[in-house]
Amino acid sequence: MSKSYRDGLPISPEKFVDQLMRLKRGSIGRREFLGLTGLGIATAVMARELGIMPSPAFAQGGLGDRMSIATWPNYHDPATFENFKAETGVAVEVNVFGSNEEMLAKLQAGASGWSLFVPTNYTISTYKKLDIIEALDMAKLANFDGSQQDPRFTGEGTIDGVAYAVPKNWGTTGFAVNTKKLTKPMTSWKEFWDTAMAEGDGRTMVHDYQLTTIGNALKYFGFSFNSLKQDELAKAEELLLKVKPHLFAVSSDYQPSMRAGDAWMTMCWTNDGAQLHRDIPEIAYVIGKEGGEIWTDFYAIPKDAPNKPAGYALLNYLMDPKVAVKEHLANGAPSTDARVNALLPKEVLANPILYPAADLLKPLEFGAAATLTDPGRAELMARFKSA
Amino acid sequence: MRSNVLRHNLLTALLLGPATAWLVVFLVLPFVAIAVFSVGQRAPEGGYQAAFTLAQYVNLPARATAFWNTMVLAPAGALASLLVAYPVAYYLALRAPERWRLILLALVVIPFWTSLLMRTYAWMYILGGSGIPALLAYGGFEDVRLINTPGAVLLGIVYGYLPLMILPIYVSLERLDRRLLEASADLGATPVSTFLGVTLRLSLPGVMTGFSLVMILLLGEYLIPTLLGGGKVFFIGNALVDLFLQSRNWPFGSAIAITLVLVSVVVLLAANRISTRLSGARRVDLI
Numbered sequence: 001m002s003k004s005y006r007d008g009l010p011i012s013p014e015k016f017v018d019q020l021m022r023l024k025r026g027s028i029g030r031r032e033f034l035g036l037t038g039l040g041i042a043t044a045v046m047a048r049e050l051g052i053m054p055s056p057a058f059a060q061g062g063l064g065d066r067m068s069i070a071t072w073p074n075y076h077d078p079a080t081f082e083n084f085k086a087e088t089g090v091a092v093e094v095n096v097f098g099s100n101e102e103m104l105a106k107l108q109a110g111a112s113g114w115s116l117f118v119p120t121n122y123t124i125s126t127y128k129k130l131d132i133i134e135a136l137d138m139a140k141l142a143n144f145d146g147s148q149q150d151p152r153f154t155g156e157g158t159i160d161g162v163a164y165a166v167p168k169n170w171g172t173t174g175f176a177v178n179t180k181k182l183t184k185p186m187t188s189w190k191e192f193w194d195t196a197m198a199e200g201d202g203r204t205m206v207h208d209y210q211l212t213t214i215g216n217a218l219k220y221f222g223f224s225f226n227s228l229k230q231d232e233l234a235k236a237e238e239l240l241l242k243v244k245p246h247l248f249a250v251s252s253d254y255q256p257s258m259r260a261g262d263a264w265m266t267m268c269w270t271n272d273g274a275q276l277h278r279d280i281p282e283i284a285y286v287i288g289k290e291g292g293e294i295w296t297d298f299y300a301i302p303k304d305a306p307n308k309p310a311g312y313a314l315l316n317y318l319m320d321p322k323v324a325v326k327e328h329l330a331n332g333a334p335s336t337d338a339r340v341n342a343l344l345p346k347e348v349l350a351n352p353i354l355y356p357a358a359d360l361l362k363p364l365e366f367g368a369a370a371t372l373t374d375p376g377r378a379e380l381m382a383r384f385k386s387a
Numbered sequence: 388m389r390s391n392v393l394r395h396n397l398l399t400a401l402l403l404g405p406a407t408a409w410l411v412v413f414l415v416l417p418f419v420a421i422a423v424f425s426v427g428q429r430a431p432e433g434g435y436q437a438a439f440t441l442a443q444y445v446n447l448p449a450r451a452t453a454f455w456n457t458m459v460l461a462p463a464g465a466l467a468s469l470l471v472a473y474p475v476a477y478y479l480a481l482r483a484p485e486r487w488r489l490i491l492l493a494l495v496v497i498p499f500w501t502s503l504l505m506r507t508y509a510w511m512y513i514l515g516g517s518g519i520p521a522l523l524a525y526g527g528f529e530d531v532r533l534i535n536t537p538g539a540v541l542l543g544i545v546y547g548y549l550p551l552m553i554l555p556i557y558v559s560l561e562r563l564d565r566r567l568l569e570a571s572a573d574l575g576a577t578p579v580s581t582f583l584g585v586t587l588r589l590s591l592p593g594v595m596t597g598f599s600l601v602m603i604l605l606l607g608e609y610l611i612p613t614l615l616g617g618g619k620v621f622f623i624g625n626a627l628v629d630l631f632l633q634s635r636n637w638p639f640g641s642a643i644a645i646t647l648v649l650v651s652v653v654v655l656l657a658a659n660r661i662s663t664r665l666s667g668a669r670r671v672d673l674i
Contacts (some may be wrong), residue, residue: 101633108434108635126432202532208618210633220533249535249617262516262534373432378634379449385629386452386621 001138013365015281055324063232067310068093070103070117072297077330084317086226090310098252099209100372107132107302114302116313118168122367125222129158134301136163139343140312142317153336154295156366165298166319169333171357172364173293176254180282181264191286193239195265197246205266206243207252210381211367212267212293213240219290226368233380240384250385260285276351296336303383343347418648423547424641433635443642450643453626460612460622461605465546465552471545472552472597472661477586479553480560486553486575492557495550502548507614514615516538535617548604552597562623590664595662602658603651623647 073096095114098102098238100123106112108130117129120274127133136217138144146154157165175192179185183200196204207212215225217236226235248263257263258276268276273285299318301311317323321339327342328335334354337342341349349355371377425443430436447454475495485489498506512518514533516671523531563586571581609624618625623643630640 094485099633102637104433105519105632105635130432205617244619247619249619251613251618256511257515260512260516262532375429375634375636378629378636381633382450382453382621382626382629383623385618386450386456 001249003364006188022368037140040196041072052378056094056200063090063310064307064315064353066091066281067115067307067314068095069115069314070097070106070112070114072118072347075118075331075333077326080318080323080327083323084314088310088313088346089375090307090313092314110304111331112302112304114299115305115307116299117296119165119300120367121153121298122372124156124165124298124300124368126372127300129339132303134165134305134308136301136313138163138206141166141319143316145320145337150336150338152318156296157298157300165300166315167172167336168297168299168318169331169335170296171330171333172287172361173216173267173269173295174273174287176258176266176268176273176276176283177286178258178261178264178280178282179284181261183322186286188292189216189290189292192265192286192288193217193243194219200265202244203239203248203262203264205249205251205254205257205263206247207267208250208256208385209252210377212248212373213238214290214377215367215371215382216292216379219292222290225291225293225365226371228370228374228376229352230376233376237380237383240380244384244387270354271332272333277353278332282338287356287360287364289360289363291365294361294364294366296366297333341380395598408666415533421641421644424638425645427638427641429636429638433637435637438638442640444646445637447642449625449647450626453621453623454646457606457623460540460544461602464541464548464605464608465602467541468545468548468552468601469594469598471596472549473556475549476553476556476560476593480557480563481586495553499550504610507543507547507611510539510543511614514542525647534615535619537616537620539615539619540612541617544605544608548601549609551604552602555596555600556590559590559596591662591665595658595665599655599658602654606647606651606654 002360022280030322056249065144066172071094076094081094085091097106100120100292103117103119104126105126107114131279143238149167154167157163157167177186181203182195182355184191184195184199186195192204206216214233214236217230217239218225218227220239221232221235223229223232223236249257250255254263254266254268255272255276256377259280270285273283276283277285299315301308301315305311318327321337321343322339324335324337325343328340329348332354335344405465424435425430426439426441428436428438428440428442479495480490492565511645512533514520516534518529519533527631567585567589571585572578576584605628608625609628611626612618612622626642627647630636630643
């Protein structure tokens with residue numbers, strides 16, 4: 001799904017996405033949705049997809065008048081891009097993605113058209129190896145202050161002393177439970193998988209994503225989240241195949257099903273967990289005590305970016321703590337920047353979903369680059385999904 | 388004379404030119420690219436690396452389940468659509484009042500104006516916990532689960548492809564010479580044997596057109612199983628999406644795509660032959 005920030009549409013793209021999200025949560029009907037959004041949007045999207053939109057025209061300051069960013073769903077405050085446009089005259093087109101692999105596939109295929117994108121920590125070394133991301137010119141990023149960054153989260157943006165990416169925010173991968181339906185308190189991945197085959201039968205979701213689904217099955221046996229060892233993966237596969245008939249769905253789009261009550265338990269990322277808990281207090285977010293994934297999302301600029309000056313300008317703008325704090329309040333994921341944390345309200349910093357206790361964070365692992373490109377794990381996932 | 392022939396040739400070229408150019412650029416060239424990819428290798432970081440090997444084709448059994456699921460789904464889905472579509476087409480062509488016919492036909496086509504993605508999303512909410520199951524719960528039927536079942540996938544398929552089945556059958560029934568029905572009745576045939584011996588037989592070309600049209604589209608289907616089947620049912624379309632966008636094993640994905648095209652051609656030829664045989668000597672145009 002893409003949003004194009006242009007005037008003259010029957011409904012603004014932000015409103016359209018707002019309404020779409022409301023529709024996905026089930027709080028409006030389809031008829032109302034179509035009425036509110038109008039079919040004109042279809043024409044607008046078609047025009048953009050078919051490349052009718054002209055390439056950026058460079059006017060004042062050499063920034064051009066438009067650029068495009070690839071990022072994750074519900075990850076930005078739409079006002080940020082409107083304000084950026086008001087300040088610089090550059091309209092930002094937002095492309096939303098479902099997985100790092102998909103972003104990588106698009107960049108590998110070439111001519112993605114993005115001038116900025118949001119890769120996760122473990123993919124950056126692969127982008128560098130394939131030589132498709134830019135070594136960042138830090139002189140153009142005056143708002144970034146490396147000394148204010150928490151080093152635990154930021155290391156993977158820098159390779160051999162050269163910065164290729166700067167951090168956006170971090171988070172964890174745990175699971176969300178509807179505690180009204182599943183009343184037994186849970187603290188571990190072992191309980192997650194066992195419950196999926198018992199009380200949670202037909203009500204449990206796992207990600208359509210090999211990294212987390214296989215990784216968290218490995219945690220059942222206490223193996224590394226990133227394991228590539230044959231015998232350990234074989235055990236994880238055995239567990240996954242055993243659980244498969246009991247699952248409600250294999251999908252990374254779990255918010256609608258959790259909200260509608262169709263699913264009672266799901267693998268879940270920090271920011272989704274925070275949003276679900278905020279709206280439906282009985283949905284709890286659990287970090288498995290055996291460990292699991294901790295991650296940092298970064299900003300990077302593709303080598304073939306069509307509008308690098310605007311890419312740098314937007315990145316620098318997003319690194320301004322006053323802007324970043326609004327971003328973090330909108331998407332709910334914790335920041336890596338001490339200057340941003342200083343501006344965040346106390347209750348946000350006290351939210352245990354966003355800032356879990358240190359002993360829960362300790363066993364978590366960052367995803368490994370080899371895990372992303374390993375064909376063995378990809379085949380395992382295919383066998384699991386086709387079982 | 389000569390200039391007439393020249394003009395005729397020029398006209399033919401003008402008429403065929405755009406379609407030929409379109410097909411070469413958007414069908415033939417990509418197909419050649421995929422054929423080349425399919426004998427290549429996956430690069431260490433994913434994508435394509437030049438090679439000449441049949442390893443990808445040897446590896447096809449690794450997606451045997453997906454092929455099998457597709458081979459079951461495609462005919463089953465087409466058959467279910469046929470069973471629903473035939474009575475509708477029959478009513479539209481032979482029973483509906485003349486002045487209503489166009490309006491009713493329009494009603495069949497109008498849902499096509501909205502994207503299939505939107506309509507499938509709508510089904511997710513109708514079948515989901517706050518949709519039909521919530522209504523049933525008012526009536527005392529608790530814990531009915533509809534979404535993410537094979538039945539939901541079948542329903543989505545029949546719903547999505549129904550117009551493609553109704554229209555060709557309608558066309559063949561509409562062309563039916565009514566005098567044949569009267570003749571059959573005059574010769575003492577019961578309505579049932581008239582239907583089986585005359586109406587059904589003469590509408591078979593339309594049936595086979597609709598059937599193979601829906602079946603070929605179903606061979607590549609991945610959206611409906613993902614959204615209404617909860618991603619638990621894995622078809623060859625889903626395998627392709629994963630191979631290109633997730634594991635980025637383009638050569639293996641290409642080998643599967645080529646195999647799928649070959650299978651589709653075989654299905655088309657078989658359907659063509661069956662319908663030619665069933666409907667006598669009449670030639671059948673499938674597309």
